[in-house]
Amino acid sequence: MARRLTSAGISTRPQLAPAAAPSEWWRSAVVYQVYLRSFADSDGDGIGDLTGLRQRLPYLAWLGVDALWINPHYPSGGADGGYDVIDYRAVDPDYGDVADLEALVDDARRLGLRVVLDVVPNHTSDRHAWFQAALADPHCPEAARYHFAPPSEEPPNNWQSLFGGPAWSRTPDGRWYLHLFAPEQPDLNWRDPAVAADFEETLRFWLDRGVSGFRVDVAYGLYKDAALRDNPGVYAPTLFGHGPEQAMTWNQPEVHDVWRRWREICDEYPGTMLVGEVCLADLEQVALYSRPDEMHQSLSFRLLKSPWDTTSFAEAISSALDSFATVGAPVSWVLGNHDKDRQVTRFGGGAVGRARARAAALLMLALPGSAYLYAGDELGLPQATVPDEAKRDPIFLRSGGTRSGRDGCRIPMPWNATSGVGFSPDAAADPWLPIPADWGRYAVSRQTSRSGSTLNLHRRALALRKEHPAFGSGRATVSTQGDVLTVRCAGDDETVRCVVNMGAETVLVGDAGPVLLASTARVRRSGDTVALPPNSAVWLTES
Template sequence: MATSSTKKWWKNAIVYQIYPRSFCDSNGDGIGDIPGIISKLHYLKELGVDVIWLSPVYPSPGYDNGYDISDYKGINPEFGTMEDMEKLISRAKRLGIKIIMDLVINHTSDEHEWFKKALAGDSKYRDYYYFRDGKGRKAPNNWGSFFGGKAWTKTENGDYYLHLFSKKQPDLNWHNPDVYEEITDIMRFWLDKGVAGFRCDVINIIYKESLENGKRRFALTGKEHYLNTEGCHELIQRFNAEVWSKYKTFIVGETVFVTPDDAKLLSDESRKELDAVFFFEHMDVDSRGVKWFKKAYKPCRLIRILDKWQKALEVPANYLENHDQIRSVNHFGNTGKFWEKSAKLLCGLNLCLKGLPFIYEGEEIGMTNGDFRGLRDLKDVESASVNQAMKRLLLVHSIRRRLILRTTRDNARTPVQWDSSEGAGFTTGTPWLKINANKSYINVKDEKEDENSILNFYKKMIEYRKGSHALNEGTYRRVASPSDVYIFTRESDEQRLYIYCKVGS
């Protein structure tokens, strides 16, 4: 049943992201599933998790590993059944763990029933998407796709449809009120089943203000017409007023290209939009505008960026890795001699910052990037698209291989290493993505038995955070320090803590 209560139960929560395909496989088909998640709920409870963010489990052709949804009210048979999902929600609730689901509403799969009807000529469903005639032999505008290439694909009828991501992910037309009714009905469907909220995928680009040509730039030409538009704010406010506020929800948005001022508008409590937002600036600390082209990582940049966001937002959504980013120990640490110390330092940093800490599966044992041999080992659609784009730039294979392997999203999607067996305790079959050979020493079983392990450090840090008024409610202030040492205080009426993090090598 819906409730009008506005209690912010999530304010001091520890959130753990599960990428279902790679978490735990219960039936030996090499793909993680919902029964596998259920089997690990006690592990998550012992870790100290309050909320599970579940990446998409909906039916999907799997072109973008679930972020191309073909049925918002179903469960992908690869992951289980609706009965399994209801059991997960119920059993997690019994342990005091809430579930938030990924909600992808910028686009659907091209295999969604709406898009199939649109292609068949149904005028109602054609208006669910952006179908436009070309300009002569050219696409309707010059916009670029997040995955590289053009943002328009020509249909057999000769017109074009818009897709800011893959051509398998056509964008929804939020100017159409029927789209609003369809999506809010989907939200209520899952909230009535007992989920506690949503992580809203690329939520700040869903409303296209116009389809005019964009200013030409190296990447994402056209974004000024859809990024953080006033129409987007109005939509989110309606979601909040008409759906989310009727339930005890936690809503976090993935928000691309946001500045602190943008993020405040999206998450300030008085505006009644999102509860929190993910920002990306710290993820790009070593990038040259595009994540595939790197520059030297300088700790002072990371410190400056984190400090800026700590000051800007009341409740920052803090994370150091997720399913779209490389492993944090590779990104900000040292995977050689100082692997363990790096992982523990990053744990302490994440759990001591002001705001909500998000932990990604495997992060708590110090999992590292995949040990892929070549591009053929990868399954990520973004990596495949970027490889084609790099070919068009005439980059030779050795350079493409080096650039893509160190940055591919598959680095964070290798199966969780539960033990040192051949299938890493993840599966008894052939895993969908190559398991890292370092499972022999980076795995849950061994780390559980070592009181000084990364896993047990996480448990102690989470327990300490939950008992610390300064970490839960205290203010944040950076202290002057050397360029590679991040020193800040967390202070409440009862407690003052000084946190020292040497984020340089």
């Protein structure tokens, strides 16, 4: 029997998402994350490229997103999916060249889309010219741009790599160098002014080519404790983010000066923005990176790491709204990305996981602020199983296989139901990661013709988000009652609600106005009451 909701419940005070001026498009934008290597292969080498992405821009315009963020396109050593950069002002030949990126930006602009690039300021590739010079001559100027320590029996401190093992490795001459990720990714020393000066040139290089901003990798890093003191603890991936246990490694106060300078540069290019990857446990600290004179946004990962229950989701939403309100910044919501298992799998897999992922999508797209949608999540892709011998992720390799790694969320995009799923042209080379045999069932071509598909659910939600500005920019109030989570968004002209049933029984939602959209066709209306099945969500206007 269905439970009927009453007016009782736990609620938070309403939070206002400030109205966006035209130049502040990012305040309520839906940004589509493109994992370039896996999106579309135009030349048949099995690797996605800029021309392939350019050919698929009409799909993104049809879907209804506002911008696309491209994972690193730079020449790379290939040790960490492009995040080990050799040259920040070039394009990896696997992807094309600078002219291809310029053409992509021009085509995107004509379709009403903005392009945001990934920039990686915490570390370079070990094949970067600076690091190669430092290996050859310990006394050269380039050596001061990294963290080197003299030869000794033990590493300089207890810092650990996020990919497993010590964060220090030896050079051929016995020196130690710091890498908080893979050994092929030596950390830069931002206390050397030459580092800052070079990155300012990089920003201007790409801004001059028309990009609309940057997603900043490891924005909470860059500066380390000047004395390289031991960390008091070890980071656990199950936490919401780094905290006091990593006090010497992350979130040093000097890093905020970097973002103030980068903000000044972006202000010279109207309509551009910075969004930071800030993986800290304390959301109030995350929000500080989005103060009015720093980055425009810092990503909120609480939903990405929360289990499927009302308490966790309500706390994730309300804490983010409260924290970012203190600095006047919008929240940047994330449910999926290239570093975490796909939602369908995280939320239980199979039919249950798919239902929950669809409901979660409606919830995220209802929230005030911007939303970051990872390529393939709009298709309801699950986490793919990748044979160990085909895995590329350094997390898997450095952990000796004890951690599965991230390859399963980076499988090429399925465009049609052929054996190669339309990722590459006919008779192409094998894709860089193996495509599961059943991947075609999720293909864009199949889902476009099914009105109830996950793809069409996303497309309809994005259209309604534009038609009803209370979604994305309203004053939000979060409440819970049992297994039901409600977000009420009050705009200037109307009030809308997103109600999510996270439990195992159907519930009755009373005082329901017109239904704008539901995550399942099994939602039923009777008078002013809506029957909401388990693991589903509905968008309602106020009656």
